[in-house]
Amino acid sequence: MAIPDQADAAERAPSPAVDRALTVLERLVAADEELTLTALAKATRIPLATCASIAYTLERRGYATRRVVGRSHFWRPTLRLYGLASQLVRKVDLSSVAQPEMRALADELSMPVHIGVLDGASVVYVAKAATAGFIQFDTYPGKVSPFNLTALGRAIAAYLPEEELEALLPRLVVGRGPGAGDSGPEAFRKLLKEVRSRGYAVEDEEEQAEVACVAAPFFDAEGLVAGSVGVTGFARDLRGRRRKQAAAGVLRVAAEVSRRLGCPPAALPQTKAVS
Template sequence: MVSETAGDRSPSPAVARALTVLETLVESDEELTLTALAKKANIPLATCASIVYTLEQRDYATRRVVGRSHFWRPTLRLYGLATQLIRKVDLSSVASREMRDLADQLGMPVHIGVLTGSSVVYVAKAAMPGFIQFDTFPGKVSHFNLTALGRAIAAYLPEEELTPLLGKLERGYGPKGKPVDEESFRAELARVAKQGFAVEDQEEQADIACLAAPFFAAGGHVTGAVGVTSFARDLTRDKRKQAQTGLVELAGVISARLGATDL
């Protein structure tokens, strides 16, 4: 956290204080009163009030009024800005060398996917060595709940973004595809969030299995996922553990390069 003293040494102390207030709101696990916010940000109360009212005016903060108390929290406008920024980032080049290394290590193609509506779009691929190639390519579109990539992303979406997707769940065409409802899918997402990666095993397509781990941008917002595709018979035991470890590590590298911290 930037203190007021550090802010006063900044080229623009006013901007430094505004950013400190905004960061304090985002980092807090609960709504804050103006007094608590000023104390936590180490900024004079009157200055903090001016800043937070300006943030409210620009739709970066909102408040809940209970009696004479006002409880402040940030809005998702920041997420909207982050989303626009990520669209300008060439994700195919963020960790291309590391993707190539993991594909060579596992003998499996490595992909990056992002969520667009209720679909996952593959935006980058490091193909595996050899003659056998899977039908995965940049530009491919799959329904989000039928892919490990989509599940890895959905597990970390804020509720207001996840809820509309839950009405668009689809059954897979693979031998392990089964009817899916909101309750069971939420339970699956809870498992994904707990273990840090997602699995899809012959639900979308026969004989094919996938693993994926999410990555994040600044502010901790989920931005996409990195995953591998393999024959289901090959993605078991030690190989599966190796893939899980490699993907979680690679997702961490991508998150760091996108500005995510404290994950």
């Protein structure tokens, strides 16, 4: 984890004291081993006396602990932070985490916008921003679809750890739409490579005729893929310029969801700009 120059950070921070405390805590978490106060002060560029005061305060509040060896004190973080994070994760409601942005995108494209999460080998739709009009797509919170036949599922699968993806490959489903192609593991891996290259996934009349979808993944506080944001429309309306517009939109909303889930910007995959 990169530690900013303390002089610059303190100058910019509304509260230099809080900024320094968080810098110490972040360094303790990022360290691969216990740190002495001298090493901690040097790594954070914080004066030794100030660094010691912060470390003892963190210890008193339960966020750090130390091991004493002779005259040396070796510091490390505790799991108190994990407890806080767990509470926050339980309170995060993906069905409402980005509703204003989903609604704005649905209005912009005149197409419904969804959030999906992976459940086994299926994608579950957990949120929807619908559009007004007579025609309504059969996509609703609670709907379940094969992960490999939806852009939502492909966007997630492209960023899964290898062992998790490997477990899903025997469960690939053959599409019934006119655009369905090779459903084998090798072809699917090639498709996921394309998803990672452009940053978003596309499904075009593969699950069913006349329907297409574009989706982008979002990530949690640990930088792990947590779900995806997608747009569904008639295939004829999700081609060319309109597809690029939809792709830019889902990438924008997905980035906002990632931010709200606490994903560090540096952990987001680097993608090409949609042009």
